[in-house]
Amino acid sequence: MPDTNQRKYFVDLLFRQSYGVLFANFVIPWPVAYIFRDVATLSEIGAWILGMYGLTACRLMLALRYFEQSSKAGIGNPQTWGWWAAGLSWASSLLWGVIGWVGFASGDPQMLAFSCVVLTGLVCGAVPSLSAFPAAYVGLMLAMLAPVTLQCLIQSGEIYTTYLLFVACLAAVNVYYCRVTYRSLCETIGLRLENVDLVGRLELERDRAQAADQAKSRFLASASHDLRQPIHALGLFVAGLAALAERGDVAAAKARDLAARLGTVIGNLGGLLNGLLDISQLDAGVVPVTREAVSVERLFADLADEFGANARARLLHWRVRPRGLWVDSDPVLLKRMLDNLLSNAFRYTHEGGVLLGCRRRGTSLEIQVFDTGPGIARKYREQIFEEFVQLHNAERDRSQGLGLGLAIVRHTAKLLGHEVRISSALGSGSMFAIRVPLAVPPATLRPPQPVGARGAGLGILIIDNELTVLDALRQLLEVWGHKVYAGASVQEACNRHGEAAEKGPAEVHLILSDFRLSGMNGLEAIRRARHYLNEAVPAIIITGDTSGACLDSTAQSEFRVLQKPLDATLLRDSLKTCLDARD
Structure with a gap:
């Protein structure tokens, strides 16, 4: 018919x-x-x-x-x-x-x-x-x-x-x-x-492909500019440090100042690369999602503590209105979305304040972030969710962020199946909301895990075939007071440990391994190192590989994964988290 x-x-x-x-x-x-x-x-x-x-x-x-x-x-x-x-x-x-x-x-x-x-x-x-x-x-x-x-x-x-x-x-x-x-x-x-x-x-597909191609071109142009800036600054700082060294001993105050400036530049560069990695992983669909019942009250309490110092320093009103409800989501990804929304809210609010609250909408809960910033015109409300778009930062000031936060929110919301909406009035502020399905509270709550205490000096086995990276990581860990057994291969690292063991106690508390190694990957290297040590030692993979094969393999493993370039503070916290989890 x-x-x-x-x-x-x-x-x-x-x-x-x-x-x-x-x-x-x-x-x-x-x-x-x-x-x-x-x-x-x-x-x-x-x-x-x-x-x-x-x-x-x-x-x-x-x-x-x-x-x-x-x-x-x-x-x-x-x-x-x-x-x-x-x-x-x-x-x-x-x-x-x-x-x-x-x-x-x-x-x-x-x-x-x-x-x-x-x-x-x-x-x-x-x-x-x-x-x-x-x-x-x-x-x-x-x-x-x-x-x-x-x-x-x-x-x-x-x-x-x-x-x-x-x-x-x-x-x-x-x-x-x-x-x-x-x-x-x-x-x-x-x-x-x-x-x-x-x-x-x-x-339709042609139009989508053309739009994607144009977006890719804009993305690469913006990424190229934002990558060049910190690398340029880094080169100038290194040249300045070399010039000071040629004059003789560098004063401690001057060295600390240069180190702080270098740390800021490297932090900006690392933030950009981590943002790009997040976008890449979300686009590739390899970000693992672990849904569970998430306590809104506990989530809001963590966020209240996290942004409280920022609000006090900038003399902004920071209000949190929690409710004793539970939602069905991935706790890590949901918090990351709210982190990005709140970071934007504080970044563009110069007077007034920021409010984090929620409202029940049928079988869902709408988590809302209000600010008293400049507001967003209607014609820009779709554009702001694209990569590297910053309406109030034409000069690309790094202190104003990278323009990736809302893009990550959009990709993450799509992955979780959460709806994101925006309401804004020019001159009055904006409201971003995430709608999350409600969940039934778990029958029993797990008690908090005890935090293990260890001494400052740990035994760490490092495997990385990039000699410059291996040497820099070894020096940093030794400065922190750890005993390091480093090698470009698993065999070389085990040999270094064997040599140390012949001279006295050489306990290994942690393994750090790159993923892409000569003749094997990091997962196999950790397996062989554990076999050599005859113990399931905690391990962390540190890699700059963002390929689909690497992301899939590491996502299925039991190991924590850190992406290069790696911030020293994050490395220190990851060492503690990994070891505390074992305790």
């Missing part, structure tokens, strides 16, 4: 292919009138011609009206137009059927033959014109052939029996061809609609 779109095409064909029939209705009546001049009166012939012309004119005006409406506001239900065309066609066919009635009533063999020729031509010629609307064709055929059939039944004689058989065969053959034509039209129109749909989808 054709759907609405197919019916529209069928009705279009009905009207487009009817012009040939309408032309025949204007031309053929005149030779027919001439032949029938001796069997009908002039007034009868004139009335027949006027009736034929009137119906033909109505059919022509209907077709013109149909195409006019179709090109403007639309035609509504196409079937209605089809039935109007069919009705006028049936009326015209009845007038043609009068020819058969009069011709067969005369009894003249020539008139009988002429009538059959005219009706046969009209019935056969209408097949391609009306097959798009089978009801119209069947009605036409019945209206034309019924008078002849009736005369053949009334009259007696073999000639009328023969004509009756002829009419029956003519009707059967033309109904068959009408059915075949209609099926062919169905297939043709179906293929056409599929092609139209395919072209539409291809155009």
Whole structure:
């Protein structure tokens, strides 16, 4: 059964292919009138011609009206137009059927033959014109052939029996061809609609690809600029440090100042690379999601403590309105989203304050972040969720962030299936909201895990085939007071430990390994190191590899993964977290 779109095409064909029939209705009546001049009166012939012309004119005006409406506001239900065309066609066919009635009533063999020729031509010629609307064709055929059939039944004689058989065969053959034509039209129109749909989808995908390509170009341009800045600054600081060293000993105060400045630059660079990594992982769909019931009260308490110092330092009102509800989400990813929203809120709020609250929306909870910042114009409310977009930071001041926070929020919300919305008024502030499904509180709450206490000096096995990285990490850990057994391969690191063990106690509390090593990956290196130590020592993978294979492999492992470049504070905290988890 054709759907609405197919019916529209069928009705279009009905009207487009009817012009040939309408032309025949204007031309053929005149030779027919001439032949029938001796069997009908002039007034009868004139009335027949006027009736034929009137119906033909109505059919022509209907077709013109149909195409006019179709090109403007639309035609509504196409079937209605089809039935109007069919009705006028049936009326015209009845007038043609009068020819058969009069011709067969005369009894003249020539008139009988002429009538059959005219009706046969009209019935056969209408097949391609009306097959798009089978009801119209069947009605036409019945209206034309019924008078002849009736005369053949009334009259007696073999000639009328023969004509009756002829009419029956003519009707059967033309109904068959009408059915075949209609099926062919169905297939043709179906293929056409599929092609139209395919072209539409291809155009949509082309537009998406072009938009993605443009976004990628903007992304790379912005990333290139933001990467060059800290690298440029880093090079200048290193050159300055080298110049000071050439003059002699560097004063402690000057060294601390340079170290602080270098730390700031490296922190900016690390923040940018970590943001890019987050975007990459979210786009690749390799971020593991662990859904569980999350306490809103506890989440808000953590955020209140986290941003409290910032609010006090900037003399901003910082209010948190928790509720004793639970939501179904990934606690780490949800907190990361709120961290980004709150960081933006504090960054762009210079007076007034920030409010973190929530409202119940049916079976969901809407977590809301309000600020009294400059607000966001409506035309920018989609754009701000793109990478590196900062409306109020045209100078690309690094202290104002990187422009990746809201992009990470958007990607994370899509991953979790949470809805993000924004409401803003220029000059009054903005409200960002995340809608999260409510969850049933867990039956039993796990008690907090005790934090293990260890001495400052740990034994750490390091495996990294980048010698500069290996040496820098070894020096840092030794400065922190740890015993380090470092090697470019697992075998070399184990040999260093073996040499130390021959001289005295050499306990290993932690393994740090790069992921991409010569001949194996970090997972295999950790497995071999544990086999050598004969103990399941805690391990951390430190890598700069962001490939899908690396992300998939590490996501399925039990090990904590840190991305290069690595902030020293994060490394220190990760060492403690990893060891505390073992305790």
